[in-house]
Amino acid sequence: MVKVSVVIPVYNVEKYLEDCLNSIVNQTLRDIEIICIDDGSTDNSLAILNDFAEFDDRMIIVSQSNQGHAVSTNRGIEMAQGEYLYLMDSDDIVKLNTLEDTYNLCKSKDLDFLIFKAQAYNELENRFYDGENYVMEGLFKSVGNSIFNYKDIPDEELFHISVTPWSKLYNRQFIMDCGAKFPEGLVFDDNVFFWQVLFNARRIYFYNEFLFTRRFYSLSSTTSGDMRYLDSIEIVNLIGEEFRKHGEFERHKVKLYNEKVHMGQFRYRRIKEEFKGMFFEAWRNDLIDVFGDENLFEDFFKNLKDEYKKLVVRILLSRSDDEFRQMEDISLMEFGKLKKDIEERLGEE
Structure with a gap:
C-alpha cells in the first residue's frame, strides 16, 4: 500500500498546471500515487498531464467528460489506494516537504486528519497575504499541540477553520468509513465535505506550519462572480443539514x-x-421556503441580527431585483403589518 494518494481534479488550468504537478512529483515523500482526473478540459491540460505521466509511473491519468469538481474528486477518492489521502487543487502549489511531514505526524499520532496553514496569492495584485481562515491562529491558541475533535473547539473558532481540503491530510480509511462525499453538481462543495469530516473525526491535529499557497485569479470559481455563485444558496442549506444530522x-x-x-x-x-436578477430570484425563493414553515420562520427570524431581519423582509416583499434595489429601508416596529404584507404579496403570485 502506498503511503499517500494525491487526488488532483483538473479542468482548463494549462497556465498553472505544471507548477502544481512539479510541487507534487518532487515531494520528498516518494511513496505516493498521483491520481489526476481531467474533467473534459478544452485547453492543453490533458496533454500536460500525459507529458508528466511519461516520466513518472506514479501518475494515473483519467479523462472524462466535464462533470464538475465534485464528481472528479469523488472519483479520485474512490480510486485511491493509499493509507492517507491528499486532495490537491490543480492551480495551486504545495511545499515539497508537505506530504512527508504530515504523513509522519498522522502515523505517529494515529490521526483521522491533520490541518495545516496556507498563504494566499492574489495573481491580479501580485501579492501574498495571510488570510484569517488559512492561518487559523485562534484554533491553534485553543488546541495547541493536543489531539482534539470538534467538541474541543470553542464556538467562536469553529467557523473560522479553513474548510478547504488542500490544507488537510486525511486517513483514507476514515474517509471511507464516515462516507464523506463532495456534493455533486455544485461549486463551493468543499464546505459540505468539511463538516461531514469534522463531525465524524475523533483524532485531529493542527500542524502550525505554512505548507500551501492558494492562488486567486479572475476565472477561479471563488472569484468569478458568474452563475456558479447561485450554488452557494444550496450549499448553505446542505451545511445546515449536516449540523442537524x-x-x-x-x-x-x-x-x-x-x-x-x-x-x-x-x-x-x-x-x-x-x-444579479437570477441570483435574487433564487435567493428569494429560498427564503420563501423558510417563510412557508411558520415555526421555522419564527425561530429563524427572531435569531437574526436586526440588519438581517430588515434585509429578509425587503427580499420577501420584492417581486424582482429591481424592486428590491428601489425599496427603502423598513422599520421592524411594524413587523406584524409587514408579515401580513408578505403573506398577501406571496398569495398574489
Whole structure:
C-alpha cells in the first residue's frame, strides 16, 4: 500500500498546471500515487498531464467528460489506494516537504486528519497575504499541540477553520468509513465535505506550519462572480443539514441562521451584474421556503441580527431585483403589518 494518494481534479488550468504537478512529483515523500482526473478540459491540460505521466509511473491519468469538481474528486477518492489521502487543487502549489511531514505526524499520532496553514496569492495584485481562515491562529491558541475533535473547539473558532481540503491530510480509511462525499453538481462543495469530516473525526491535529499557497485569479470559481455563485444558496442549506444530522444545529443555530443571510448578501454583492436578477430570484425563493414553515420562520427570524431581519423582509416583499434595489429601508416596529404584507404579496403570485 502506498503511503499517500494525491487526488488532483483538473479542468482548463494549462497556465498553472505544471507548477502544481512539479510541487507534487518532487515531494520528498516518494511513496505516493498521483491520481489526476481531467474533467473534459478544452485547453492543453490533458496533454500536460500525459507529458508528466511519461516520466513518472506514479501518475494515473483519467479523462472524462466535464462533470464538475465534485464528481472528479469523488472519483479520485474512490480510486485511491493509499493509507492517507491528499486532495490537491490543480492551480495551486504545495511545499515539497508537505506530504512527508504530515504523513509522519498522522502515523505517529494515529490521526483521522491533520490541518495545516496556507498563504494566499492574489495573481491580479501580485501579492501574498495571510488570510484569517488559512492561518487559523485562534484554533491553534485553543488546541495547541493536543489531539482534539470538534467538541474541543470553542464556538467562536469553529467557523473560522479553513474548510478547504488542500490544507488537510486525511486517513483514507476514515474517509471511507464516515462516507464523506463532495456534493455533486455544485461549486463551493468543499464546505459540505468539511463538516461531514469534522463531525465524524475523533483524532485531529493542527500542524502550525505554512505548507500551501492558494492562488486567486479572475476565472477561479471563488472569484468569478458568474452563475456558479447561485450554488452557494444550496450549499448553505446542505451545511445546515449536516449540523442537524449530528445534533449540533440547536447549539449553533444563531450563527447558522445569520450566516445564511450573510452569505446570500455576500454572493449577491459580488455576482456580476448580468446574473444579479437570477441570483435574487433564487435567493428569494429560498427564503420563501423558510417563510412557508411558520415555526421555522419564527425561530429563524427572531435569531437574526436586526440588519438581517430588515434585509429578509425587503427580499420577501420584492417581486424582482429591481424592486428590491428601489425599496427603502423598513422599520421592524411594524413587523406584524409587514408579515401580513408578505403573506398577501406571496398569495398574489
